Amino acid sequence: TMLPLLLLLLATAHALDKLPYIPTLARSPLGGLTTASTFVLEQPRCVFTEVPSDAVIWLVVAVPEAVANFNNSVGPGTPERAFQGFPGSTPAYMTLNTTILNYPCPKPSGEITVLRVGSETSCARNEMRPTCNGPLSGPGPYRVKFLALNGSEPVAETGWSKPITLKTAQPPSSIPVMGSRHSPGMIALTSILSILFAILLASLVAML
Incomplete structure (x- = not known):
């Protein structure tokens, strides 16, 4: 009769604490919250208040398709969680x-x-640094969450963020070059000024 109770206590002891926090982009007025390869998040302050003090909090970055079946037991630094394979062979x-x-x-x-x-940027291609915080290779979208591990045991996690889409870099051909084109008004003004300058120059010559 004690075995079911022990199993229940064991399951409770290792239960994953699902926190009601959703990661969000920072609310800084300075801009630059998303670039072509980076984005800025608010730190999860006052979120992991019940985890052991030596627990390690990780940021998980995933493609949206990987969220539903994400396995918290696959630890950081493994080939399945290496930045260098993301997003091709590593969905998170x-x-x-x-x-x-x-x-x-x-x-x-x-x-x-x-x-x-x-x-x-220094570790983006270094397979010896699978937990590299390297630049993202495309606009996404991406989704993120925070996961706390006590050793290798997941103990707490936040919810997943909403999809985060990065900026798309403009091709050089789409950037207008200053001075490469002139409006009809500018051409007319230049012609009038040239004529006035010629008249003024002729008047000065006649006075000599």
Whole structure:
């Protein structure tokens, strides 16, 4: 009779805490929240308040198709979660690992509380750095969540963000070149000024 109770307690002890937090883009008025290869998130402050102090909080970046069947048990640094294979052979990767100590609650006044995803260029092709926070290769869309691991055990997770779409770089041919074209009004004004200058020059010569 004790076995079912023990199994229930064991399952409860290892239950994943699903937090009611949804990652969002930062609310900075400075702009640049999304570029062609990066985006900026708000840090999850005052979110992982019940996890062990030594738990590691990871950011998961995924293509939308990978969200429904995402497996929390596949750990960071494995081939299935390596940035270098994303998004082709790896539909999701894990990066920006830290502990709750770096997400203090409440937020100290004046402290920057954002995360720029995609800011590391040096490790983008380095397969020895599978958790690289490398630049994203396309506009997406992407979805993200935060996942806390105690050792290799998932202990808490946030919800998934809404789809995040990056900016698309303009091809050089679409960028207008200053001075390459003149409006009819500008041409007419230039002609009139040339005529007036010629008349003025002729008058000066006649006075000599």
